Every structure is written in C-alpha cells, then in structure tokens.
Amino acid sequence: MTGKALTNSELPGQKVIPIVPQAEGPSGAASPDADDAVMVSLYESQKKIYPRSVSGLFTRWRWGFVFLTQLVFYGLPWLEWGQRQAVLFDLGARRFYIFGLVLYPQDFIYLTGLLVISALSLFLFTAVAGRLWCGYACPQTVYTEIFLWIEHKVEGDRSARMRLDSAPMSLEKLVKKWFKHLLWGMVAAWTGFTFVGYFTPIHELGMEFFHGNMSSWEVFWVIFYGFATYGNAGFMREQVCKYMCPYARFQSAMFDKDTLIVTYDGARGEPRGARSRKADPAALKLGACIDCSLCVQVCPTGIDIRKGLQYECIGCGACADICDTVMDKVGYARGLVKYSTQHAVEKRWTRSETLRHVFRPRVLVYTTILLAVSVALMASLALRTPLKVDVVRDRGVMARIVSGGRIENVYRLQLMNATESVQHYRITVEGLPGLAVASENLMTVEATESRWVAVRVQLPYDAAPAGTHAIHFEIAAQDSPAQVREKSVFIVPR
Amino acid sequence: MSDFTSNFWSGYVAIITVVSILACLLLLWFSGRAKAMTATDNTTGHVWDGDLREMNNPLPRWWVWLFVITILFAGVYLAMYPGLGNRPGKLGWTSAGQHQAEMEKGSKDVAPLYAKFAAMTPPDMAKDPQAMAIGERLFMNNCAQCHGSDARGSKGFPNLTDGDWLHGGAPEKIEETITQGRIGNMPPMAAAVGTPDDVKNVAHYVLSLSGSPHDSLRASLGKAKFVACAACHGMDGKGNQALGAPNLTDDVWLHGWGENAIVAMISNGKVNQMPAQADKLTKEQIHVLASYVWGLSNGSKPAAQ
Numbered sequence: 043m044t045g046k047a048l049t050n051s052e053l054p055g056q057k058v059i060p061i062v063p064q065a066e067g068p069s070g071a072a073s074p075d076a077d078d079a080v081m082v083s084l085y086e087s088q089k090k091i092y093p094r095s096v097s098g099l100f101t102r103w104r105w106g107f108v109f110l111t112q113l114v115f116y117g118l119p120w121l122e123w124g125q126r127q128a129v130l131f132d133l134g135a136r137r138f139y140i141f142g143l144v145l146y147p148q149d150f151i152y153l154t155g156l157l158v159i160s161a162l163s164l165f166l167f168t169a170v171a172g173r174l175w176c177g178y179a180c181p182q183t184v185y186t187e188i189f190l191w192i193e194h195k196v197e198g199d200r201s202a203r204m205r206l207d208s209a210p211m212s213l214e215k216l217v218k219k220w221f222k223h224l225l226w227g228m229v230a231a232w233t234g235f236t237f238v239g240y241f242t243p244i245h246e247l248g249m250e251f252f253h254g255n256m257s258s259w260e261v262f263w264v265i266f267y268g269f270a271t272y273g274n275a276g277f278m279r280e281q282v283c284k285y286m287c288p289y290a291r292f293q294s295a296m297f298d299k300d301t302l303i304v305t306y307d308g309a310r311g312e313p314r315g316a317r318s319r320k321a322d323p324a325a326l327k328l329g330a331c332i333d334c335s336l337c338v339q340v341c342p343t344g345i346d347i348r349k350g351l352q353y354e355c356i357g358c359g360a361c362a363d364i365c366d367t368v369m370d371k372v373g374y375a376r377g378l379v380k381y382s383t384q385h386a387v388e389k390r391w392t393r394s395e396t397l398r399h400v401f402r403p404r405v406l407v408y409t410t411i412l413l414a415v416s417v418a419l420m421a422s423l424a425l426r427t428p429l430k431v432d433v434v435r436d437r438g439v440m441a442r443i444v445s446g447g448r449i450e451n452v453y454r455l456q457l458m459n460a461t462e463s464v465q466h467y468r469i470t471v472e473g474l475p476g477l478a479v480a481s482e483n484l485m486t487v488e489a490t491e492s493r494w495v496a497v498r499v500q501l502p503y504d505a506a507p508a509g510t511h512a513i514h515f516e517i518a519a520q521d522s523p524a525q526v527r528e529k530s531v532f533i534v535p536r
Numbered sequence: 537m538s539d540f541t542s543n544f545w546s547g548y549v550a551i552i553t554v555v556s557i558l559a560c561l562l563l564l565w566f567s568g569r570a571k572a573m574t575a576t577d578n579t580t581g582h583v584w585d586g587d588l589r590e591m592n593n594p595l596p597r598w599w600v601w602l603f604v605i606t607i608l609f610a611g612v613y614l615a616m617y618p619g620l621g622n623r624p625g626k627l628g629w630t631s632a633g634q635h636q637a638e639m640e641k642g643s644k645d646v647a648p649l650y651a652k653f654a655a656m657t658p659p660d661m662a663k664d665p666q667a668m669a670i671g672e673r674l675f676m677n678n679c680a681q682c683h684g685s686d687a688r689g690s691k692g693f694p695n696l697t698d699g700d701w702l703h704g705g706a707p708e709k710i711e712e713t714i715t716q717g718r719i720g721n722m723p724p725m726a727a728a729v730g731t732p733d734d735v736k737n738v739a740h741y742v743l744s745l746s747g748s749p750h751d752s753l754r755a756s757l758g759k760a761k762f763v764a765c766a767a768c769h770g771m772d773g774k775g776n777q778a779l780g781a782p783n784l785t786d787d788v789w790l791h792g793w794g795e796n797a798i799v800a801m802i803s804n805g806k807v808n809q810m811p812a813q814a815d816k817l818t819k820e821q822i823h824v825l826a827s828y829v830w831g832l833s834n835g836s837k838p839a840a841q
C-alpha cells in the first residue's frame with residue numbers, strides 16, 4: 043500500500059484520494075513507490091506564460107495570415123454590392139446576402155454543405171500538415187498574436203513583462219497596465235462591432251452608435267463578442283487550445299507518422315548542453331542543442347518541443363524560428379527544430395522522400411470525398427432555381443361546385459422570389475383532362491419577397507371520378523427561365 | 537398554483553433543488569481541498585497493455601470557477617424567477633404575463649395605424665393597400681377557415697365575393713354581421729306547403745324563379761303553394777335581408793342546387809350560424825376586416841396584387 047506513507051506524515055487530518063493502484067499488480071514496476079510519489083491537487087493552477095517575441099520565416103507567415111484573415115473579417119462588412127451590403131445575414135427578414143446570392147432559410151442545406159466542406163478540409167489539412175490551421179489561421183491564435191503584440195509594445199518583451207508582473211504596484215506599472223487594457227478593449231470593441239455588422243447593416247449600426255440608439259440586442263452582442271475576444275486573446279490564450287478546443291482533442295485521429303509536425307531532431311541535438319562557442323562539440327561529446335531554452339521561452343503554450351510531440355503543440359513554428367536564429371549565431375546547420383514528420387526524422391528521409399509520403403490512402407480518401415462534396419455543392423448552387431413554391435390546399439374548402447357544374451378546389455401558393463428584381467410568375471396546372479386555373483394566374487412578386495396567393499382550380503363536370511387525384515402546379519417565371527413543378531391533389535366530391 | 541391540494545410536493549421539489557445545489561457546492565469545496573498521489577514523473581501509475589501509462593492531467597482551477605458561476609446563477613435565477621416549488625420569484629414572472637405584456641406592446645405599436653383606419657370610410661380603405669394587406673391577414677387568420685382563403689365559401693358557407701348578401705352588403709351591415717354573428721333559420725315547411733307532391737311542385741317553382749332548368753307544369757302548380765314561403769322570401773322570391781331570408785331568384789345556391797336539395801330544404805329546414813367575433817377581434821380590427829370583405833365584391837383587389 044503506497045497510500046499510508048502520506049496519510050500520517052505531512053497532511054494530518056486531510057483526506058487523501060489514492061489514485062495510485064496497489065503495487066501488487068501485473069506491472070508493479072510501473073507503480074511509483076512511496077519515495078517518488080508526490081501529493082498533487084486535483085486541479086491545476088494556470089501558470090502565466092510569457093512568450094518571448096520571435097522573428098523568422100514562420101513568424102512572417104503567421105503575420106501574413108493575421109493580416110489576411112483580419113482584412114477579410116474587418117473589411118467585408120464595409121463592402122457594398124449594388125444598393126446593399128455585400129455580405130449581410132439579415133436574421134429579422136430571414137434573408138442571407140452573400141455577394142450576388144440571396145439565400146432563404148430553406149437554403150440552409152448549403153450551410154450544412156459548407157460546414158461539411160470545412161470539416162473535410164480540416165481533416166485533409168490535418169492529415170497532411172498537422173496543426174497548421176491552429177498555428178496560423180485560427181482566430182484564437184490570430185487574436186492572441188494581435189494582443190501579444192500590443193502587450194509587447196506596452197510592457198516590453200518576456201523578461202520585462204515578468205519583471206513588471208512581479209514588481210510591487212507603482213505609477214509606472216499602473217499606467218502600463220491601464221494603457222494595455224485600454225488598447226485591448228478598443229480592439230475587442232471594434233471586433234464586436236464588426237461581428238454585429240454582419241447581421242445589421244454596418245453603416246446603420248455606426249449611425250445608431252453615434253446617436254446612441256442601438257437596440258439592446260445589438261449592444262448585447264457587441265459587448266458579448268468583444269468580451270469574448272478580450273478574455274480569450276488577453277487572458278485565456280493557450281488554455282482555450284488545451285481545455286476548450288474540441289479540434290485539439292480529436293485531431294489525433296487524423297494524425298499518423300507521415301503527418302507534418304514540429305519536430306526536434308534528437309539524434310542530432312542530444313546530448314544537449316552549454317558549451318563555449320569555440321569548443322568542438324564532438325570532443326565534448328555534445329549534440330547540436332546548446333540548451334539555451336529559447337525554444338521553451340518563445341512557445342505560446344509553454345511546452346518543451348524537445349520532449350517530442352505533445353497535444354499542447356499548436357504547430358506555430360516559433361521554436362523552429364528561434365532555433366534557426368540560434369543555430370545561425372553559433373554557426374551550426376539550421377533545422378534542429380523544424381517541420382518534419384515522425385517517419386522522416388526516424389528514417390532520416392530526404393525532403394523528396396517525405397513529400398512522396400504525402401500521397402497515402404488516408405490523404406487520397408479525404409481528397410476524393412472533399413472534391414466530390416465541393417463539386418456537388420457548387421453544382422447545386424449554380425443550378426439553384428431562384429424561385430420557391432409551396433402548395434397548400436385551402437384549410438376551409440375541400441371542394442365546391444360552381445356554375446356549370448364545374449368542380450372547384452382552392453389552393454394557397456407561397457411564391458418566394460429569391461432574386462433581387464421584381465418577377466412575374468405564370469401559374470398553370472395539369473394532371474386531369476380540362477383542369478385549369480380559374481383565377482388570376484399571373485402573379486407579381488417583389489424582389490426577395492415572398493407572397494401567399496389563393497388559386498382556384500376548376501375541373502369540368504364528370505371529367506374525373508369522385509376521389510383524390512394527383513395534380514401538378516407549374517410555376518414559370520416570365521422574365522427568366524426559372525420554373526418550379528410542385529405536386530398537390532385535386533378532390534372530386536361524391 | 538392549484539396543481540396540488542397541499543403544499544407538500546411544492547416543498548418537496550424546493551428542498552430537493554436547494555439540497556442538490558448545496559451538494560454541488562460542497563463537492564466543489566471538498567475536491568478543491570483534496571489531494572491525490574501521483575508519481576514524480578507525473579504518471580498515475582496506471583498501466584495498460586504493458587506500456588501504456590496514464591498521465592495525470594488535472595482540470596485547470598479556473599474551470600472550477602465556471603461551476604461556481606453556474607451555482608451563483610442558479611441562486612439568482614431561483615430568487616428572481618419561479619423554480620423553487622410554487623414560489624413565484626421576486627420578479628413575479630409568468631409565461632401568461634409575458635404573453636399579455638407582448639400582446640399589449642403589439643397592440644400599442646399598431647394602435648396609431650388602427651386609429652388612422654378608424655377615421656377612414658370603407659370605400660377609402662378598400663383603395664389603401666396597407667389597410668387591405670392587414671385586412672387580408674385578418675381574413676386569413678379568422679375567416680378563411682369557413683369562407684375559404686379566396687372568400688368564395690363552399691356549401692353552407694356563403695361566398696363573400698359575389699355581391700349577394702343574406703343580411704345586407706353595406707359596410708355597416710357587414711361590420712354588424714362580424715361583430716354579433718348571425719343565425720339563419722329556415723323552418724321545416726313541408727306541412728305548411730302540403731303533400732310531398734306539392735313540395736316537389738314548389739321546388740320546381742323555386743327553380744323557375746332563377747331561370748334554372750325545371751318542369752314548367754310542376755312550376756305553375758307550385759306557384760300557388762309558394763304563398764307559404766312568401767312570408768319570408770317575399771311574393772317575388774327576392775328574399776328579405778332584414779330576416780336573412782335568401783333571394784331565390786339569383787341562381788346562388790348556398791345549400792345545394794337542384795330539385796333534391798330544394799325538396800330537402802323545404803322538408804327539413806336548416807339552421808346555419810355565423811359565430812360572433814366581438815370577443816376575438818377589437819372594434820378597430822373588425823372595421824378593417826369589414827372594409828376588406830366589402831371591397832371583395834366592390835372592386836378592390838386583394839392587397840399586394
């Protein structure tokens with residue numbers, strides 16, 4: 043029993059939950075003895091990480107993505123398309139405008155398609171290149187990068203920030219901290235404002251803001267989204283990736299030994315150790331790693347890449363950048379920490395050998411499915427009829443006999459015009475001999491509007507036996523080739 | 537609340553709720569103080585398949601605060617809103633109350649609109665697309681169930697578009713019909729008319745009034761017997777709107793056309809009812825609705841066309 047060593051000595055009166063199994067297991071050697079066992083809390087305190095700023099190839103790539111994604115995010119709502127905002131999700135009117143496209147709630151299948159494509163792209167991308175999404179394009183990384191940059195400008199680099207945090211409160215500290223939070227708050231507020239600008243026309247939103255008459259929901263969402271940005275990019279940072287992000291947890295299912303990851307070349311680096319710049323490492327029996335620990339200092343999730351692949355690693359390549367800088371300085375070859383695959387490092391593959399292993403069944407299957415779904419979505423979007431029709435039999439009248447003994451059924455048709463111009467639709471009906479629309483059959487529907495119309499359909503006396511008959515409505519746009527065929531039933535009373 | 541005869545179950549629910557929340561809090565407090573033992577290499581000592589070792593990956597402490605926040609939220613919620621048994625909560629919120637408040641807000645929002653319509657005459661309103669759009673929606677929600685969405689009715693339910701009115705087609709009369717409802721009563725008249733053959737003759741006379749196909753010999757025989765009907769339908773068969781007696785000469789057959797239908801009507805009579813809408817709709821709504829219905833047979837087209 044390993045538990046008893048601790049219950050009596052240092053923690054009198056405190057309950058101990060032994061999560062160590064009994065030593066007499068089949069693999070008793072793996073169980074810790076009382077000597078090397080430690081007592082830990084059930085919860086872990088967050089240790090603040092002070093990532094050191096870094097420059098290099100991968101950092102430039104990351105900043106490239108920061109600019110690209112944020113240019114799109116902050117810029118898109120200001121883009122105009124004809125008389126309206128180019129991208130606008132009008133939840134109140136249930137119309138979703140994406141450049142030339144007007145989508146109705148009935149088009150939700152396209153959103154599903156888009157999400158399926160996004161998921162498949164992520165699968166494919168992860169299988170080939172690991173967590174490049176996490177390291178370069180994920181909003182969590184992008185906003186953390188922006189907030190870190192502000193922090194760096196205001197408070198200084200890693201060591202200065204650590205000093206400032208451990209220093210007692212002073213005027214300088216107060217000013218720096220307030221200034222940082224002010225800048226963070228401005229970026230966050232602008233982000234929240236932009237986010238709401240996708241749902242309320244952003245020019246109107248700006249006017250409402252200046253006149254102080256934003257609706258309570260708009261205020262709520264600006265604050266909510268702004269606060270989420272502020273909290274996640276300013277405080278939560280790597281905690282989001284480690285504890286909240288589901289993708290970080292299930293991506294191991296898409297990893298294999300040919301997946302691109304940030305690797306440390308242990309065979310070349312070990313045994314690590316400090317040495318004088320003039321010393322010959324071979325003579326000292328040392329590897330290329332000079333154990334400067336900079337790769338740990340720059341890591342935004344605070345891990346040591348030299349311990350191998352860890353689930354916290356977001357694949358940002360900061361350690362690779364800093365290590366290359368160090369290697370240059372000490373005059374060793376670059377690439378001690380680099381993007382590579384587990385197989386490539388183990389088997390010392392060349393670059394072309396590594397690339398050849400990109401084409402493996404997993405990747406090919408993901409690619410095929412992704413292409414198929416993308417083509418299907420594009421085709422269905424391109425062939426989409428910008429007219430939707432619902433045919434509903436009248437609630438009140440089953441059938442009536444009108445002058446001349448004709449049988450009349452009444453239908454209500456909902457015509458939805460999914461174009462941005464006024465449309466005229468001709469309604470015809472078929473399915474029984476002599477069946478015809480008896481009411482006004484040319485309907486006008488305003489741009490992006492929908493309209494219910496009552497349609498009377500008549501059948502000559504004795505043209506069909508009593509009972510229910512399948513019929514079809516044909517609704518044809520007069521100014522475009524859009525045409526819809528909808529089925530319904532015609533009832534002849536006994 | 538009158539769900540139960542005593543307050544026992546309410547107290548039972550309240551106690552379970554409070555005890556459960558406190559138990560969660562207690563659990564968090566204890567787990568925050570408790571310690572667990574791990575090896576110095578941060579493994580738990582659990583080994584599977586010979587070499588698969590379980591690492592100790594504890595939950596971050598801030599996560600616990602999220603639990604605490606949910607507990608605080610529960611406390612505030614239960615204080616403000618109903619949730620603890622039948623305790624109504626400080627805000628006194630009820631779903632019925634919220635519905636009431638939203639309805640009141642809705643009527644307040646449209647009040648200026650209805651005030652404008654109340655000052656307008658039905659012929660003016662029939663030309664106003666906004667009034668007709670509102671009228672159409674009112675009609676669809678309240679009238680179309682019987683009169684059909686095209687307002688042309690069906691057997692037993694009058695057509696409102698044909699200019700033929702049982703109780704009068706003036707806007708005020710339509711408003712009166714909607715507000716108070718109508719009961720149309722055709723008494724069984726077979727005994728007053730005479731033998732079944734007489735009834736048949738009267739039926740043919742009635743058919744002849746509108747020029748419908750009929751047996752002219754029977755019609756001429758029936759003419760004398762029609763006196764029994766004339767009290768309500770008039771000697772000329774043109775009906776009487778004050779009584780709701782239909783015009784028999786206009787070839788509009790609410791309860792069916794032809795000899796059999798007319799014979800059945802004379803023999804059995806019929807009571808037909810239009811329910812009163814005064815409790816369902818406001819005076820202003822009825823004003824707009826009556827204008828819409830008036831417009832159907834007086835040249836206005838349904839709104840959005």
